[in-house]
Amino acid sequence: MDLSGQLEALTANAAEVIPVPELESKLRTGRPLRVKLGLDPTAKDVTLGWAVVLRKLRQFQDLGHTAVLILGDFTAQIGDPSGKDETRPMLTKDEVDAHARQVLEQFDLIVSSDRLEIRRNSEWLESLGAAGLLEVSTHHTVARMLERNDFAERFAEGSAISVREFLYPLLQGYDSVAVEADVELGGTDQHFNLLVGRHLQRVYGQEPQVVMEMPLLEGTDGVQKMSQSLGNYIAITEPAEDMFGKLMRVPDRLMEKYFRLATDLSDEAIADALAQPPQEAKRRLAESVVRLYHGERAGLDSRAHFDRVFKDHELPEQIDDVTIPAHAVKDGRIDVPSLLKALGFASSSSDARRLIDQGGVRLDGAPVEANVIGADEVRGKILRVGKRHFARLL
RNA sequence: GGGGGGAUACCCAAGUGGCCAACGGGGCCUGGCUGUAAACCAGGUGGCUCAGCCUUCGCAGGUUCAAAUCCUGCUCCCCCCA
Numbered sequence: 318m319d320l321s322g323q324l325e326a327l328t329a330n331a332a333e334v335i336p337v338p339e340l341e342s343k344l345r346t347g348r349p350l351r352v353k354l355g356l357d358p359t360a361k362d363v364t365l366g367w368a369v370v371l372r373k374l375r376q377f378q379d380l381g382h383t384a385v386l387i388l389g390d391f392t393a394q395i396g397d398p399s400g401k402d403e404t405r406p407m408l409t410k411d412e413v414d415a416h417a418r419q420v421l422e423q424f425d426l427i428v429s430s431d432r433l434e435i436r437r438n439s440e441w442l443e444s445l446g447a448a449g450l451l452e453v454s455t456h457h458t459v460a461r462m463l464e465r466n467d468f469a470e471r472f473a474e475g476s477a478i479s480v481r482e483f484l485y486p487l488l489q490g491y492d493s494v495a496v497e498a499d500v501e502l503g504g505t506d507q508h509f510n511l512l513v514g515r516h517l518q519r520v521y522g523q524e525p526q527v528v529m530e531m532p533l534l535e536g537t538d539g540v541q542k543m544s545q546s547l548g549n550y551i552a553i554t555e556p557a558e559d560m561f562g563k564l565m566r567v568p569d570r571l572m573e574k575y576f577r578l579a580t581d582l583s584d585e586a587i588a589d590a591l592a593q594p595p596q597e598a599k600r601r602l603a604e605s606v607v608r609l610y611h612g613e614r615a616g617l618d619s620r621a622h623f624d625r626v627f628k629d630h631e632l633p634e635q636i637d638d639v640t641i642p643a644h645a646v647k648d649g650r651i652d653v654p655s656l657l658k659a660l661g662f663a664s665s666s667s668d669a670r671r672l673i674d675q676g677g678v679r680l681d682g683a684p685v686e687a688n689v690i691g692a693d694e695v696r697g698k699i700l701r702v703g704k705r706h707f708a709r710l711l
Numbered sequence: 712g713g714g715g716g717g718a719u720a721c722c723c724a725a726g727u728g729g730c731c732a733a734c735g736g737g738g739c740c741u742g743g744c745u746g747u748a749a750a751c752c753a754g755g756u757g758g759c760u761c762a763g764c765c766u767u768c769g770c771a772g773g774u775u776c777a778a779a780u781c782c783u784g785c786u787c788c789c790c791c792c793a
Contacts, residue, residue: 538738539749548721548738565747596746603747627747667758668740675741675755688761703741 320344323380330373330577332505333530335512340527343499349432350382353498353514353526355489358393358416362552363423365606366534366543369578370502371427373531377500378429385496386424388417391439392488423554426610434496441495442488453487456520457513462486465509490514498526505530506542534578539568557611561619562627562705564603569595572602580605600624632699632707639708641695651695653678653688662702677703 318326324341328334343350354374363371374384390413421435445453462483463469471478490513493501498518503511508530515525533542536549543550551563567575572595576587582605590601600620608616625631645655653673654666663669670688672678678685679701680694700708 562747566749568749569746570749594746596748599747623747665758667761668756670761671755672741677741 318380327373327376327380327529330369330531331529332532333508333528335515335528335530339525340500340529343527350377350499351385351434351497352377352382353385353387353493353496353501355387355389355492355501355503356417356420358388358390358413358420360545361416361419362545362550362554363420363427364543364545364550364552365575365579366504366536366550368427368553369531369534370504371424373502373529375428378432381432382500383432383434384428385434385436385498386421386428387492387496388413388435388437389489390414390417390437391442392485426553436496438488438492438495442491445491450484450487453491453517454484456517457487459483486510486513487517490517493526494518494521494523497523499524500527500529502529502531504533504542506533532574532578534574535571537563537566539571553610557607557615557619558622560610561603561607561623564606565599565623565627567599567602569599572598575602575606579609581609627704636699636707636709638711639700640711641692646692647689649692650689651692653685653690656700657702660700660702660706660708662700662706662708672702 320341323344324337327340328337334340352374354370360367378384390410393413393416463472465486468478468482486509489510492498493514494517498514501511501514508528511526511528511530515528518525535541536543536547537551538547538549541547541549551560555563564575573587573591576582576590580587580602582590590598592598593601600623603623604616604620607619611619622633626633639660641651641656642659645652645659654663654669657663657669657672657678658666663672669678673685673688676684680698682699682701695710698710700706700710
């Protein structure tokens with residue numbers, strides 16, 4: 318691909334590229350660029366939000382550049398004593414390794430293993446030492462730190478900011494120095510930290526990295542950014558049907574954003590989809606995303622499943638057979654709360670009782686009205702709890 | 712080092728001796744409506760052998776017929792001044 322083609326393709330979805338001319342001149346050298354991406358080893362899943370950045374990284378790889386993944390094992394081991402919650406336990410090396418392995422495995426679905434370099438920041442941060450840390454921190458002022466929005470806000474409202482949090486951006490920035498990054502990717506929430514990298518590289522006599530920020534994808538609640546701690550995320554490893562269902566629950570107004578950031582559809586295909594009635598547009602969205610991570614077939618199948626169960630209100634094509642556990646049977650009658658709990662359809666038997674009271678438990682479509690019912694009223698029937706849980710009772 | 716404030720269920724937050732399994736909001740769950748949603752409406756949201764019982768309000772003791780609320784000690788957190 319020629320220079321302007323590369324530039325255009327790479328910057329296409331980016332929220333911000335600082336500065337574009339530097340990216341252009343780096344590309345012009347023709348050498349493979351080192352594209353850095355930091356990885357938080359505390360997370361367990363790769364979300365569609367994270368995938369936005371990962372897919373950008375993949376794009377760089379496809380154009381012949383080198384992906385440099387940095388595991389933040391050092392910082393994870395320090396733990397974070399700040400915040401109102403009880404002190405977060407420090408992660409041991411083993412825990413970091415376990416997380417890293419899990420996450421990297423998922424990365425495989427997006428990032429190519431060619432032109433990939435994986436580093437741990439303990440490699441250089443461990444030996445940096447107190448003196449080195451002081452040296453790094455010399456080049457930033459408190460005023461500058463307070464420029465960062467979240468710090469400024471928290472400071473203004475009088476809530477706590479730990480010194481460690483101040484140091485964090487410096488360490489992340491130092492990573493860029495250590496790996497001699499040409500480009501660093503991140504979400505727009507990383508703005509400040511990414512710029513610290515530029516600054517430090519200059520201090521250490523390197524050519525500063527280009528910062529490329531990708532838009533943040535809102536989660537399924539449609540408001541807050543997709544995050545694992547908020548529980549509003551869709552993981553790329555999620556079963557196809559669940560993934561499809563969650564995507565259908567994304568608010569309409571976010572459809573275009575999801576199309577652009579989470580699918581590989583062309584502008585034309587996106588425009589065409591959005592010209593459809595909303596429910597059809599959203600089906601295409603869900604199908605496209607599922608296809609990306611589970612393959613063509615799964616995309617079609619999960620769409621069919623969704624239509625069948627939620628649109629036409631029919632039973633799923635496949636329902637697991639379940640034998641009623643002995644402890645849910647008393648004197649030949651079925652204790653429904655025990656049954657729901659045993660099947661994992663209710664978190665406790667109290668929860669199960671509530672579901673029954675509220676009409677959320679059905680047998681062959683008829684609401685269950687008592688906690689204890691005769692075994693003959695149950696056997697061979699389809700149990701449905703809420704919208705999503707089904708089982709055929711034997 | 713000094714002063715002040717705080718710790719309540721998933722989160723925020725009310726409650727200062729009995730009417731407290733604990734107001735209100737968010738989130739979440741169920742039902743209704745629908746396009747699957749959003750918006751909206753209704754209900755629910757500690758556990759259990761469930762019209763009753765058991766365990767919760769930072770931790771440990773104590774006072775009382777009775778404590779989230781009072782007393783003592785402890786732990787942790789935040790802010791301000793130096």
